[in-house]
Amino acid sequence: MRDATHTTIEPGTIPLPGLLDIAAEALLAEFREELTNRGYADLRPTHGCVFRFVREDGMRLTDLATNAGITKQSAGELVDDLVKLGYVERTADPDDRRAKLICLTERGREAQRVGFGIFTELEQRWAAHFGQERFDQLRELLEQIAAEKAPAAVPELSHAALAGVRGE
Amino acid sequence: MRDATHTTIEPGTIPLPGLLDIAAEALLAEFREELTNRGYADLRPTHGCVFRFVREDGMRLTDLATNAGITKQSAGELVDDLVKLGYVERTADPDDRRAKLICLTERGREAQRVGFGIFTELEQRWAAHFGQERFDQLRELLEQIAAEKAPAAVPELSHAALAGVRGE
DNA sequence: CTGCCTTGTAAGGTGACCTGACCAGATGAC
DNA sequence: GTCATCTGGTCAGGTCACCTTACAAGGCAG
Numbered sequence: 001m002r003d004a005t006h007t008t009i010e011p012g013t014i015p016l017p018g019l020l021d022i023a024a025e026a027l028l029a030e031f032r033e034e035l036t037n038r039g040y041a042d043l044r045p046t047h048g049c050v051f052r053f054v055r056e057d058g059m060r061l062t063d064l065a066t067n068a069g070i071t072k073q074s075a076g077e078l079v080d081d082l083v084k085l086g087y088v089e090r091t092a093d094p095d096d097r098r099a100k101l102i103c104l105t106e107r108g109r110e111a112q113r114v115g116f117g118i119f120t121e122l123e124q125r126w127a128a129h130f131g132q133e134r135f136d137q138l139r140e141l142l143e144q145i146a147a148e149k150a151p152a153a154v155p156e157l158s159h160a161a162l163a164g165v166r167g168e
Numbered sequence: 169m170r171d172a173t174h175t176t177i178e179p180g181t182i183p184l185p186g187l188l189d190i191a192a193e194a195l196l197a198e199f200r201e202e203l204t205n206r207g208y209a210d211l212r213p214t215h216g217c218v219f220r221f222v223r224e225d226g227m228r229l230t231d232l233a234t235n236a237g238i239t240k241q242s243a244g245e246l247v248d249d250l251v252k253l254g255y256v257e258r259t260a261d262p263d264d265r266r267a268k269l270i271c272l273t274e275r276g277r278e279a280q281r282v283g284f285g286i287f288t289e290l291e292q293r294w295a296a297h298f299g300q301e302r303f304d305q306l307r308e309l310l311e312q313i314a315a316e317k318a319p320a321a322v323p324e325l326s327h328a329a330l331a332g333v334r335g336e
Numbered sequence: 337c338t339g340c341c342t343t344g345t346a347a348g349g350t351g352a353c354c355t356g357a358c359c360a361g362a363t364g365a366c
Numbered sequence: 367g368t369c370a371t372c373t374g375g376t377c378a379g380g381t382c383a384c385c386t387t388a389c390a391a392g393g394c395a396g
Contacts, residue, residue: 014322015220015287016294017199019310020192024185026317031185046383052183062343072344074384098343098392119183126184134309141302142187149194154182214352230374240375242353266361266374 027122034118040111042085050078050088050102051112058091058101069152087111195290202286208279210253218246218256218270219280226259226269237321255279 014022028045035043049068053059065075079102082088087108093099104112127135147154182190196213203211217236221227233243247270250256255276261267272280295303315322 014311014314015284016291016307016310017192017195018220018321019307019314020188020195022314022318022321023310024188024192026313027185027188044382060343070383071385073346073386076344077383093343096343096393100344116183123184130309130312134305137302137305138309139184139187141298141306142184142191143182144298145194146182146187146190150190153186153190212351228374238352239354241355241377244375245352261374264362264374266359268375 027126030122031118034122035115038114038118040114043087043111043115044081047078047082047087048115050075050082051104051108051115054088054102054104054112058093058103060093060099061102062099064102082108195294198290199283199286202290203283206282206286208282211255211279212249215246215250215255216283218243218250219272219276219283222256222270222272222280226261226271228261228267229270232270250276 032045035041049070050064053064053067061072061075061079064079065072068075079088079090083090086105088102088104090100091103093101123135123139200213203209217238218232221232221235229243229247230240232247233240236243247256247258251258254273256270256272258268259271261269291303291307
């Protein structure tokens with residue numbers, strides 16, 4: 001079927017970035033379908049980065065942006081959206097009158113729980129379908145790749161960075 | 169380290185779509201760097217879908233768009249770009265005076281060879297770095313996922329579709 | 337208290353798509 | 367043959383998820 005002796009990708013082989021994209025998109029599509037089914041059709045994929053990074057005790061826009069790896073203007077727009085939709089609110093920061101703390105509302109916390117729950121379920125479903133061991137190996141390898149190639153995106157390291165190192 | 173008994177993703181775990189994106193982006197960044205080093209800095213990532221799908225004997229815009237999974241307007245814009253940059257040309261289709269055949273120029277064919285070559289090299293490099301067997305398993309699983317979740321994107325199947333089935 | 341550094345916002349731009357409307361040429365029905 | 371319909375490609379304009387530049391309001395160190 002496939003001839004591994006060629007020095008070039010044969011026509012018909014999808015380049016790896018393409019395969020990764022396809023898998024990511026498929027997973028995201030299933031995620032969004034579930035999210036819609038559970039009554040959160042108004043959330044767009046990009047809103048995820050707020051839910052993923054916002055802390056329980058509130059968070060400044062600048063920190064959110066740094067964590068998510070986007071500009072504060074972009075983060076601000078996402079937060080505006082989520083405020084309109086009732087998922088987060090901006091409260092005054094007691095320590096700094098320029099700043100506002102971004103906090104999840106009750107509905108926001110619910111959405112966060114549901115969202116993380118869906119990811120967990122989906123991974124379990126895919127693992128059962130494609131083979132638990134193969135799937136675990138996939139995640140493990142991807143985590144290693146992420147740690148080596150994009151350390152800023154890996155929470156453990158980026159929290160360390162926030163705690164003073166900020167190397168870069 | 170990681171407690172698999174939780175029913176929810178623990179904070180600190182990157183959802184799988186995110187991990188897939190990180191890997192895809194890292195790979196693409198290395199690809200683009202190599203491409204730039206070899207004198208093709210004027211090619212943008214989206215131009216890739218033309219190089220990936222265009223056939224040796226020329227291809228109609230509509231077919232290109234169908235294969236790439238985008239609208240003919242978008243495909244047309246990419247082709248316009250590549251014509252300006254000297255990688256492809258539009259020639260008259262002898263069988264249909266409405267249609268034009270999109271063909272690679274000599275430089276276009278060179279870029280295509282170089283591009284596929286870089287993907288091959290990169291995969292070999294990553295395989296050597298992360299472990300040949302693990303890497304092969306990664307590709308294998310991703311190919312299975314692609315075949316099941318996005319059959320239209322898999323060349324073998326989509327060529328069959330072009331050859332008459334066009335189911336959908 | 338003055339000059340600089342942050343926090344957040346406003347305005348406008350870009351890339352990579354999309355939809356709707358359309359024309360020119362092909363094709364099938366009559 | 368010719369007329370309606372289908373198809374290949376283009377034009378205009380919209381959207382989404384970002385971006386950069388510029389700036390006001392508030393903090394902070396000398």
